[in-house]
Amino acid sequence: MAIRYTDRVYALGLAARWLHLASSVLLVGAAAMIVIAGRSDRATALHWERRVLASAWGWALAALASGLVVIGAQTALFEGRAGAAFEPRAIERVLLETQAGHVWLVRAGFLAILAAFLSLRVSVERRADWRAARGEAVLLGVAALLPLAAAGHAAAVEPDTARAIASDGLHVLAAGIWVGGLLPLALLLKTAATEAGADARPYAVLAARRFSRAALVMIVLLAATGTVLAIIHVGSVAGLVGTSYGRLLLSKLALLALALAFAALNRSVLLGRLGGDGPTVGRPAMRRLSSFVVVEAILALAILIIVAAMNVTPPARHEPPVWPFTIRLSFAALEGRADEATRALIGSQIAVVGLVALITGLAMRAWRLPLAAVALAALGAGVGLALPPLTIDAYPTTYLRPSVPYQAGAIAAGAVLYQTNCAGCHGPRGAGDGPDGRGLPRPPADLRAPHTAQHTAGDLFWWISHGIPESGMPGFVSRLGEEQCWELINYLRALSAGYAARGMGPTIERDRRWLVAPDFTFSVGPTPPHALKDYRGRNVLVVLYALPGARARMSQLAQREGTLAMLGVEVIAVPINADPDAIRRLGPDPRVMFPVVTEGAETIVAAYRLFAVAPHVELLVDRQGYVRAITRGTGEATDIDALVAQIQQLNAEKIAAEAAPEEHVH
Amino acid sequence: MRVARRLVPAGLAVLALWPAAALAHAVLVKSVPAQRAALVESPPRVELWFNERLEPAYSKALVTNEAGTQVDLRDVAVSPEDSRRLAVSLPPLAPGRYTVSFRVLSVDGHVIESKLTFTVKDRR
Amino acid sequence: MRAWKAVLLIDLALIIGVGWGYAFWGLREGRLERELAEARAAAASGIERQWRVEGVVRAIFPELGVIVLTHGEIPGYMPAMTMGFRVASPKIHEAVSVGDAVRFTLQGVLPNVAVTTIEKIK
CATH class of the missing domain: 2.40.50.320 (Copper binding periplasmic protein CusF)
Structure with a gap:
């Protein structure tokens, strides 16, 4: 089969990036390896040093050349035309006007200075000169490598951009010293193992030991910064197994594990044998170590291919994950099932005992094997006992994030879709009592039930689009678009939340925030729209009113608006009949100064009526955007002090450190 | 040698195309008017918020009417206070359906291209 | 030439270059901001x-x-x-x-x- 054109293009671009990354990394490693190995006056060592320096010079030129290709490709991408890659003007614009361009200029500058410096013929006879010259090469190489972090994914992370860039910078630096040092080390070992290189043998042994120590530090640093970066860019199990970025990371880790296995073997077994000299012990070990180090280097360079691919792949956080398994694990599965919870608890304890036994077994010399066997058995049994109760069916879309936010508009649109597509079976109110649902293999679900907590929005998305064949539910993927499915899901969430909100009364429950107020936008006359979210940090009283019944209450609120404002409460009045002339209807006396919604009222009413149905409804939304109290009435003037007391209680609450409610269904 | 001379530009041209595979990076977080909004009043401007900082030189948006004619005031700019916000001004619009097309570049060097629509309703 | 002298020269040049660049951009940025603030103040005061x-x-x-x-x-x-x-x-x-x-x-x-x-x- 012919490879598709775009695939070839992708592969070529990847090759340029990889070459650029690899040469930048190898450059730093080569320069650093000389410093790590130290100065020597043996002929073979000097010869090795010259060769490594020459290779560093070559890597600098390779990085510059491949950098040209990379910046050309970026220009084409930024301009949106392939031809722009060859236009000096277009490239100049990218270099001068974008962050990626600035970073490129700085790095190219350092690479050029380094290349020039390495081609200088300076005397390094004296110790101070040697240190200055070799140190400068490392410094310039690092200066050329580090800014890469400011042009990659880390640069776009918010908040904490600086932390992300610092982690990324340390990560590439550590990779540079470890990966880049391998090839020079292998060369030194191979040369020293020959008959002619015997004079450099002690030097090679010393260099290998020093490098091994340095590499260990670098690998620890790589693991630490890599963990930080993975949390920043991937952040979830679904992102790790369900996106291209996550899978690239997994394959990177697999290769890394292999490379580290070689590194561990080299360090623990072969390094120790170098000490003994002679044709039987030292030299064969040195030769073998040399070839094993080459294998380690090849694996590391393969990892860089994956890194180059990750650079052009959107981070998992920004991608919809496709869950590859048919089950997932969640504590939500235990809700209301005490016996299953007990089983999971017992299983987990057995597993912990097994784990402890395993660690003890590995630490002890005597009894190692039997203890490990028992430990493994306990671990397996524990896991086998604990996990099954925690499993929930999962679908490819389970961790898909809704593309439509939880807003009144989406809920209202979903309500309409529900009535035309779902009400026949699930009933007009979602109770599962529709007339068409009677003959089905399984009765339609009661959508008001709180069991939705067990299901993610992505689960609902799968059922709505693909149906549930065994229960007789059809798939709606052909009838509803993706956006409409999400609107429907937003409606279902509001429906279920509204059912739970039946119990919410006019008094707030201290520190209990669970009913998210769907965001909405509204206008007062021709003024630009506002959103409920704009009021975060203030309390909001959303008043759904109807004239003439609520005239008394509206007058009361109008008169006491000053008091409410002083308490940090904004009033938003929404006419239930969505009258565009609502302000005039309220009349000039008393003066109503708070916003009276003239545009957007229909959707607000459609969504918020799911929470409370009454001739007059007041919803108290706290500073974080949760509905905390609902008053249902007829619109008579009531004791305003009761409301004031509730507000004072809200104001006395500490704003929790937890994030404000998500804009999306979960 | 002649073959090589021909191959090098061809290879470069091919290379120039590849990053197209890495679209969709910065994400549109919010817009005013919102996607598919139906407005009574003509909005004074269109504002788009993204989840990543934008490169002003390569971030553009334009508003077109149903006929495909550009109707905005061609003053699209990334906000100097908040480099995640892109805005373009509008003249008073006649009732009808409008499309906002945008192509933005985030600071990590990725391009996103998309569009959204809104409607200006006829006033009774 | 002695290597440490060459290195010293390069480092000095880099420090001066980077410092000058930073000062240049920083100063320019600062000046632009000041001008903007002044223009705003002028626009806001005394003029109808x-x-x-x-x-x-x-x-x-x-x-x-x-x-x-x-x-x-x-x-x-x-x-x-x-x-x-x-x-x-x-x-x-x-x-x-x-x-x-x-x-x-x-x-x-x-x-x-x-x-x-x-x-x-x-």
Whole structure:
């Protein structure tokens, strides 16, 4: 089969990036390896040093050349035309006007200075000169490598951009010293193992030991910064197994594990044998170590291919994950099932005992094997006992994030879709009592039930689009678009939340925030729209009113608006009949100064009526955007002090450190 | 040698195309008017918020009417206070359906291209 | 040449180059910001300004010569809010009533501004 054109293009671009990354990394490693190995006056060592320096010079030129290709490709991408890659003007614009361009200029500058410096013929006879010259090469190489972090994914992370860039910078630096040092080390070992290189043998042994120590530090640093970066860019199990970025990371880790296995073997077994000299012990070990180090280097360079691919792949956080398994694990599965919870608890304890036994077994010399066997058995049994109760069916879309936010508009649109597509079976109110649902293999679900907590929005998305064949539910993927499915899901969430909100009364429950107020936008006359979210940090009283019944209450609120404002409460009045002339209807006396919604009222009413149905409804939304109290009435003037007391209680609450409610269904 | 001379530009041209595979990076977080909004009043401007900082030189948006004619005031700019916000001004619009097309570049060097629509309703 | 001298020269050149670049950009940025602030201050003080704003009439106090409007943003003066404004002459508010969507002109030297014209939008 012919490879598709775009695939070839992708592969070529990847090759340029990889070459650029690899040469930048190898450059730093080569320069650093000389410093790590130290100065020597043996002929073979000097010869090795010259060769490594020459290779560093070559890597600098390779990085510059491949950098040209990379910046050309970026220009084409930024301009949106392939031809722009060859236009000096277009490239100049990218270099001068974008962050990626600035970073490129700085790095190219350092690479050029380094290349020039390495081609200088300076005397390094004296110790101070040697240190200055070799140190400068490392410094310039690092200066050329580090800014890469400011042009990659880390640069776009918010908040904490600086932390992300610092982690990324340390990560590439550590990779540079470890990966880049391998090839020079292998060369030194191979040369020293020959008959002619015997004079450099002690030097090679010393260099290998020093490098091994340095590499260990670098690998620890790589693991630490890599963990930080993975949390920043991937952040979830679904992102790790369900996106291209996550899978690239997994394959990177697999290769890394292999490379580290070689590194561990080299360090623990072969390094120790170098000490003994002679044709039987030292030299064969040195030769073998040399070839094993080459294998380690090849694996590391393969990892860089994956890194180059990750650079052009959107981070998992920004991608919809496709869950590859048919089950997932969640504590939500235990809700209301005490016996299953007990089983999971017992299983987990057995597993912990097994784990402890395993660690003890590995630490002890005597009894190692039997203890490990028992430990493994306990671990397996524990896991086998604990996990099954925690499993929930999962679908490819389970961790898909809704593309439509939880807003009144989406809920209202979903309500309409529900009535035309779902009400026949699930009933007009979602109770599962529709007339068409009677003959089905399984009765339609009661959508008001709180069991939705067990299901993610992505689960609902799968059922709505693909149906549930065994229960007789059809798939709606052909009838509803993706956006409409999400609107429907937003409606279902509001429906279920509204059912739970039946119990919410006019008094707030201290520190209990669970009913998210769907965001909405509204206008007062021709003024630009506002959103409920704009009021975060203030309390909001959303008043759904109807004239003439609520005239008394509206007058009361109008008169006491000053008091409410002083308490940090904004009033938003929404006419239930969505009258565009609502302000005039309220009349000039008393003066109503708070916003009276003239545009957007229909959707607000459609969504918020799911929470409370009454001739007059007041919803108290706290500073974080949760509905905390609902008053249902007829619109008579009531004791305003009761409301004031509730507000004072809200104001006395500490704003929790937890994030404000998500804009999306979960 | 002649073959090589021909191959090098061809290879470069091919290379120039590849990053197209890495679209969709910065994400549109919010817009005013919102996607598919139906407005009574003509909005004074269109504002788009993204989840990543934008490169002003390569971030553009334009508003077109149903006929495909550009109707905005061609003053699209990334906000100097908040480099995640892109805005373009509008003249008073006649009732009808409008499309906002945008192509933005985030600071990590990725391009996103998309569009959204809104409607200006006829006033009774 | 001795290597440490060459290295010292290169490092010095780098430090001067980077420092000069930073100072140049930093200073330029600072100067631009200062100029912008000065321009804003100049625009805001002593000069008569005029805005065309849209809003809704929320209340009228003929005896005080004040009209209360929920209005959109008034650039350089105040964000969107509900606010009372002086009217330049008593006649101005006679043409509108509470609840009307209006377009009005605000004119004057800050903070002494008044509504000089007002008309209904449809």
